[in-house]
Amino acid sequence: xxxxxxxxxxxxxxxxxxxxxxxxxxxxxxxxxxxxxxxxxxxxxxxxxxxxxxxxxxx
Numbered sequence: 001x002x003x004x005x006x007x008x009x010x011x012x013x014x015x016x017x018x019x020x021x022x023x024x025x026x027x028x029x030x031x032x033x034x035x036x037x038x039x040x041x042x043x044x045x046x047x048x049x050x051x052x053x054x055x056x057x058x059x
Contacts, residue, residue: 003041009033 011030014020021029036042046054 002045003034003036004038005034005036007032008035 010032014029014031021031023029
């Protein structure tokens, strides 16, 4: 994980229906819930648009 913390929940439904990841990635297809240790680490994460730009420039 790009941030430190503790996994507090895992979406077990994905093991039964992995296709949900493609159908509803921002809704029912969440993978884990985290208790973040240091919230300032989130500031260094890329946004979706930043990541898309990164992929376009580095592939």
